[in-house]
Structures are given as structure tokens and as C-alpha cells.
Amino acid sequence: MTSQDLYRTVRLIRRFEERAIDFVRSGEIDGGIHPYIGQEAIAAGVCAALGPSDVITSTHRGHGHVLARGVNPARLFAELMGRESGLNKGRGGSMHAADFSLGILGANAIVGAAGSIATGAAWAARRQGRDTVAATFFGDGAMNEGMLLEAFNLAALWQVPVIFVCENNGYATTMPVESAVAGSVTARAQAFGIPGFTIDGQDPEKVLAATKSAVGRARSGKGPTFLECTTYRFDAHHTFEHRARLTYRTTEEVSAGRSRDPVEIQGARLTAVDRADVDAEVEALLDAAAGIALGSAHPDPAAALAYLYASPEVMR
Amino acid sequence: MKLSYLKALNRALGDELAVDPSVFLLGEDIRAAASNVTAGLYERFGSDRVLDTPLSEQAFTNFATGAALAGLRPVIEFQIPSLLFLVFEQIVNQAHKFSLMTGGQCKVPVTYVVPGSGSRTGWAGQHSDHPYSLFAHVGVKTVVPATPSDAYGLLVSAIRDDDPVVVFAPSGALGVRDDVDFSTLAPVPLGVGRIARAGTDVTVVALGHLVHDALAAADELSSLGISIEVFDPRTVYPLDVDGLAESVAKTRRLVVIDDSNRTSGFAAEVLAVAAERFDLDAPPRRVTRPDGAVLPFALALDRAVQPGRDQLVTAIHAVLEER
Numbered sequence: 001m002t003s004q005d006l007y008r009t010v011r012l013i014r015r016f017e018e019r020a021i022d023f024v025r026s027g028e029i030d031g032g033i034h035p036y037i038g039q040e041a042i043a044a045g046v047c048a049a050l051g052p053s054d055v056i057t058s059t060h061r062g063h064g065h066v067l068a069r070g071v072n073p074a075r076l077f078a079e080l081m082g083r084e085s086g087l088n089k090g091r092g093g094s095m096h097a098a099d100f101s102l103g104i105l106g107a108n109a110i111v112g113a114a115g116s117i118a119t120g121a122a123w124a125a126r127r128q129g130r131d132t133v134a135a136t137f138f139g140d141g142a143m144n145e146g147m148l149l150e151a152f153n154l155a156a157l158w159q160v161p162v163i164f165v166c167e168n169n170g171y172a173t174t175m176p177v178e179s180a181v182a183g184s185v186t187a188r189a190q191a192f193g194i195p196g197f198t199i200d201g202q203d204p205e206k207v208l209a210a211t212k213s214a215v216g217r218a219r220s221g222k223g224p225t226f227l228e229c230t231t232y233r234f235d236a237h238h239t240f241e242h243r244a245r246l247t248y249r250t251t252e253e254v255s256a257g258r259s260r261d262p263v264e265i266q267g268a269r270l271t272a273v274d275r276a277d278v279d280a281e282v283e284a285l286l287d288a289a290a291g292i293a294l295g296s297a298h299p300d301p302a303a304a305l306a307y308l309y310a311s312p313e314v315m316r
Numbered sequence: 317m318k319l320s321y322l323k324a325l326n327r328a329l330g331d332e333l334a335v336d337p338s339v340f341l342l343g344e345d346i347r348a349a350a351s352n353v354t355a356g357l358y359e360r361f362g363s364d365r366v367l368d369t370p371l372s373e374q375a376f377t378n379f380a381t382g383a384a385l386a387g388l389r390p391v392i393e394f395q396i397p398s399l400l401f402l403v404f405e406q407i408v409n410q411a412h413k414f415s416l417m418t419g420g421q422c423k424v425p426v427t428y429v430v431p432g433s434g435s436r437t438g439w440a441g442q443h444s445d446h447p448y449s450l451f452a453h454v455g456v457k458t459v460v461p462a463t464p465s466d467a468y469g470l471l472v473s474a475i476r477d478d479d480p481v482v483v484f485a486p487s488g489a490l491g492v493r494d495d496v497d498f499s500t501l502a503p504v505p506l507g508v509g510r511i512a513r514a515g516t517d518v519t520v521v522a523l524g525h526l527v528h529d530a531l532a533a534a535d536e537l538s539s540l541g542i543s544i545e546v547f548d549p550r551t552v553y554p555l556d557v558d559g560l561a562e563s564v565a566k567t568r569r570l571v572v573i574d575d576s577n578r579t580s581g582f583a584a585e586v587l588a589v590a591a592e593r594f595d596l597d598a599p600p601r602r603v604t605r606p607d608g609a610v611l612p613f614a615l616a617l618d619r620a621v622q623p624g625r626d627q628l629v630t631a632i633h634a635v636l637e638e639r
Contacts, residue, residue: 055386089419098418105385106418113410116375120382120390127340127364128387147406150375157370308416308455310423310478 001048003269006204008278009044010262013064015282016073017235019290020063020080024239028294029080033094036064038234041262042167043068045207046135046227049215055103055121057114057136060095061167061233062107065137071099073286077293085296091307103132111172112138112145115164119155122162122218133218135163135211141172143181143188152224156192161218163211164189164226167201169233170257174248189226201229202260205269232257319496321489324464325353325431327501328471329391333361336389339475342367342376343393351395353431353485373399377406377428381414384424391475392426397433397484398445408454411480423478429471433460433484434525434575435622440613446605448484448523449576452553452585457481457506459551462527464494466550469504477506486575488525509556511563515545518569518632521560521586522546526573529625536625537632544632552582557589564590569635570600573628578604598638601631 023029047068058065079086098106108114118136125132186196199210214225347368349355358366369376380390411424434446451458461467474481522530534544574583583602603623
């Protein structure tokens with residue numbers, strides 16, 4: 001994984017999200033999205049450290065994770081637009097993007113829910129003799145969900161090869177982390193005997209390095225690792241906020257937060273020419289992807305409950 | 317050979333663990349087999365197949381979903397029916413929704429077994445619920461076997477099914493024993509009811525332990541020349557509407573006895589189906605727990621809010637008198 005590869009990933013996520021916000025505004029995406037803008041280094045760094053047989057779980061703010069894991073951007077756009085060619089055939093949408101062929105066990109819209117799912121998947125893979133590591137993303141808000149803390153305990157007890165990636169962007173929607181988390185975030189994981197580290201979540205190289213050692217620990221049978229990646233959400237919690245005029249963050253705070261931009265941090269490691277090449281490559285890819293998605297068929301309402309059961313009985 | 321209901325569940329688990337290496341059990345106190353359902357299985361299959369869990373119901377229920385996504389067939393034992401309220405999110409909002417939300421990319425074959433559902437003498441308000449109607453409402457496959465053979469056959473089918481299935485083993489049925497030829501034990505398909513007793517005057521729909529009350533009521537009424545047909549749907553969801561229709565076409569009278577609270581319960585659904593589809597000679601009746609019931613501790617109070625045989629007999633007389 002070169003500096004250029006990492007830059008390509010953060011740039012791809014940034015430009016994907018900016019285009020997706022435009023599609024929300026133009027009405028091509030119903031319901032809005034939770035933009036990942038500002039947090040791109042975490043998805044890029046974590047996924048760069050994983051191998052093809054590894055798995056991830058994602059969150060309501062999940063486009064970055066699945067793009068970094070390698071999904072086809074056309075199929076992600078199509079999913080956000082509710083098209084039949086979407087990753088989930090238009091049945092999941094922004095908060096549920098999944099691609100099992102890439103080990104993406106789904107984005108989960110219930111905060112803190114996926115940690116225990118990833119732990120179970122990693123345990124089961126090991127039991128079946130596979131060398132799989134699971135990385136599970138969640139935000140600082142999830143640190144107050146009991147089932148996630150329960151998952152830390154199970155993972156530590158059974159030495160499950162799972163990496164808990166906490167994207168601490170300072171807010172659970174509008175609730176500041178200082179008002180929500182007693183003690184420290186990493187200390188909660190450490191209390192279960194899980195090695196816990198706080199890393200700069202704006203720098204893809206640092207996230208990659210920390211994840212590589214966590215992956216090494218997991219593969220050598222040493223169990224889970226907890227990574228608190230400090231970051232800042234540059235945009236809204238959700239695009240509804242663009243109209244809602246919420247005042248939980250001051251303009252000064254947002255400006256300060258945006259001053260450490262992962263795209264710029266990683267971009268500065270490339271020559272101007274290389275960076276321009278990657279930028280052009282990303283735009284061409286996204287132009288084509290958006291075009292494919294916009295041209296894709298809408299699902300047939302008669303099949304609204306297709307896939308409800310894996311083994312359908314007679315349902316009325 | 318005599319087979320008890322509890323032993324039938326144990327045998328089904330043992331047989332499935334033996335034939336399918338992807339099956340494993342998890343839950344609280346299952347190594348020690350506190351509920352007896354998993355007796356001897358830890359010794360036979362070891363700690364990877366019989367996974368004793370800490371008291372972390374929400375995490376281990378999602379853990380099972382993750383294990384299922386990774387190719388295994390987990391079976392979770394819940395010692396207390398009311399724990400299903402605690403993990404309603406993990407079963408309904410997670411396990412059940414994965415197939416549709418991913419556009420059919422995955423399956424979640426998890427079985428949730430509740431040995432001792434409903435009232436258990438002396439266990440009071442937070443250990444005595446029978447929430448099978450809730451799971452039917454949200455569309456999770458749900459079974460409530462009445463007999464040892466069905467307990468065996470439905471649990472096997474639940475484990476082999478590719479979707480989440482909840483198996484309620486009513487406390488009131490755990491002591492039931494059947495004369496069974498073990499070589500005839502076989503999977504019982506989900507969604508197919510059975511006639512527990514054939515009759516011509518009234519169809520009584522009953523599930524689980526209440527099937528035995530319905531059979532006793534039928535015996536009692538036969539001396540009065542009343543012929544009761546007892547229909548045991550076995551599966552709450554999906555309901556065997558065709559099997560029920562066949563029975564009601566014969567009797568044209570219907571009573572449902574159901575250990576759910578009244579509003580939006582299983583009996584309410586059966587009566588709605590009857591209103592939509594059946595040609596009846598008298599308005600159907602239901603015998604249920606009262607609206608919003610919480611089971612009080614004192615035994616007389618507990619029994620007072622459970623549907624019972626006397627109420628059933630009264631309801632049967634009522635549908636026979638009305639025209």
C-alpha cells in the first residue's frame with residue numbers, strides 16, 4: 001500500500017460523499033445520508049491493513065468504509081438511489097450497504113450493534129479454520145451502548161481476532177463526547193484486558209500502521225485490539241442538518257476541526273503531478289459510476305418483499 | 317419407549333450436533349445444563365460446540381448472528397422467556413432483517429430455544445411471559461410444539477431452516493411423555509399444523525401445553541355427545557391457514573385458546589383469518605390471558621389470568637348455542 005494508494009482512497013471517499021450530497025439535494029437520493037467527510041483517513045488506513053479473507057462491519061456513516069474495502073462506486077451510488085443494480089438491490093440504502101463478496105457484513109444503523117456481530121463472525125471463521133480478522137467500525141456514541149461493552153468482554157475472554165475501531169469525532173449526533181463518556185474511551189477497552197491505543201485519525205499512514213499491528217496481533221492468536229481514532233466530522237451528522245440550522249458546534253470550532261484535513265495531509269505526501277493524476281482518475285471513475293447508477297432500473301414494487309426469507313415458507 | 321418433551325429437545329440438539337458440524341449451542345449455564353435441555357452435550361461435543369456464555373444476552377445474540385453470517389448454525393438457549401424482550405432488537409431488528417436488507421446476499425440460520433416458556437409455578441412477573449405472538453407479528457418464524465415428537469421434529473426443522481426461528485417449549489408441556497418409537501422421530505415441517513383429535517362439532521385451536529387442556533376438554537365434552545376437533549397449528553408463524561380452513565369447513569364453529577395477552581395476540585389473528593375467510597355458523601370465541609396481563613406471584617392469582625380448561629368449555633358451549 002503506497003502513499004498514492006492511500007491518497008486515492010481518501011480522495012475517492014471525499015469526492016463520492018460530495019457528489020452524494022449533491023444527489024440528496026437534487027432528489028436522486030431519498031432520505032439523505034450521513035456524510036463521512038473528514039473521517040476518510042480511518043476507513044482508508046484500516047481497510048488498507050486488511051487482507052482479502054478479512055471482514056468488516058460498518059455504521060450508519062458507512063460509505064467510506066465500504067469504498068475503502070473496494071466496492072464498486074457505481075453499485076454504491078445505485079444503492080443510495082434505491083436502484084436494482086445497487087449493492088443490496090436497492091433494499092438497504094445508505095445505512096445498510098453490504099457486499100458479502102468483499103467480506104462486508106453490512107453497515108448497521110443501530111449504534112453499537114455491529115461489534116458483537118463482528119465478534120461472532122470472527123470467532124466462527126476461526127472455528128472453521130479460516131485465518132480471518134474482523135474490523136468493526138463504530139463512533140464515540142457507541143461507547144455508551146451496553147451490548148458493545150458486552151462484546152469487548154466476549155472478544156477478550158475468547159481471544160477473538162477482532163479489531164474494534166472507534167471513530168471518535170467528538171459527537172454522538174449533537175451530544176459532545178465530554179458530556180457522554182465518563183472516564184476515557186480507551187480505558188473502557190483496557191478494563192477488559194484489550195490493548196487500547198489512541199491514534200491520530202486524520203492521518204491515513206498512522207491509522208494504517210496501528211491497524212497493521214492490530215491485525216498481526218489478531219492473526220497470531222493474541223485476540224482483540226481497540227483503536228480510538230480521533231477525528232472530526234466536517235459536515236453534518238446527517239444531511240437533514242443542512243436545513244435544520246443546529247447550533248451545537250460553533251463556526252470557529254468547525255473551522256478549527258477542518259484545518260486538519262486527511263485529504264490534504266495525505267495529498268501533501270505526493271508530488272503535485274501525481275496528485276493531479278489521482279484526482280483526475282477519481283473524477284473519471286465517479287463520473288462513470290454516477291452515470292451507471294442514474295441509468296439503472298428502479299426495483300419492481302411487486303418484489304418489495306423479495307429476499308425477506310432465505311428459505312421462504314408460504315407467507316401471506 | 318417413553319420419551320419426555322425435555323428429552324426430545326435434548327435428543328434433537330444432540331442429533332443435529334452430531335450430523336452437522338456447523339451447528340453449535342450457546343447460552344447461559346448450558347455446560348452444567350441447568351435447564352436439563354443440554355444435558356450431556358458438553359461432555360459429548362466440547363467447548364467449541366457447547367459454548368457457555370456470560371450473562372450478556374444482547375451481545376451473545378448478535379454474536380450468533382455474526383457466526384451465522386460466517387457460515388455456522390447457532391442455537392441459543394434462553395432459560396427465561398422474558399429474556400426475549402431484552403434481545404428483541406437483536407432477533408427482530410438484526411437477525412430477521414439481514415436477508416432482505418442485503419438484497420438476499422446472506423442468511424441467518426439461528427435458532428432461539430426457550431425451554432420453560434409461559435407460567436412456571438412461582439416464578440412471578442418477570443419470568444412467566446409467553447411472547448410467541450410478538451414474534452409472529454414481526455414475521456419471525458415461530459413454533460410452539462405440544463408433544464415430545466413435535467418438540468423433536470420442530471426443533472430439528474428450526475435448526476435446519478435458513479432463517480431465524482424461535483422455538484417456545486412451554487413449561488406446561490415439559491413434563492409430557494409420549495410412547496415413541498425412536499426410529500420414527502423425524503423433522504416436522506414448519507408451517508404445517510396437525511389434527512390432535514378429530515371431531516365434527518367445534519374446531520378448537522390450541523398451541524403447546526394448551527393442546528393438552530383442549531384434549532382434556534374434548535374428552536369431558538364427549539360424554540355430553542359433543543364432538544370436538546382439536547387443531548394444533550404447531551407453527552405460530554407462518555400459520556397453516558389451509559389446514560385450519562379444512563377443519564373449520566367441517567365443523568363451522570371455532571374457538572381459540574391462546575396463552576397470549578388478548579389484544580393483537582395469536583387468537584386475535586386466528587379470529588381475523590376466520591372473519592376474512594371462513595363460513596361459520598356462530599361467532600368465533602377466544603380464551604386468552606387478559607389484556608395487558610402481568611402474571612402475579614400468588615398461585616391463585618397466576619392461575620386466574622391464564623387461559624384454562626373451564627373457560628374453554630364455557631366458550632365451546634357458547635359457540636354451540638349461538639346460531
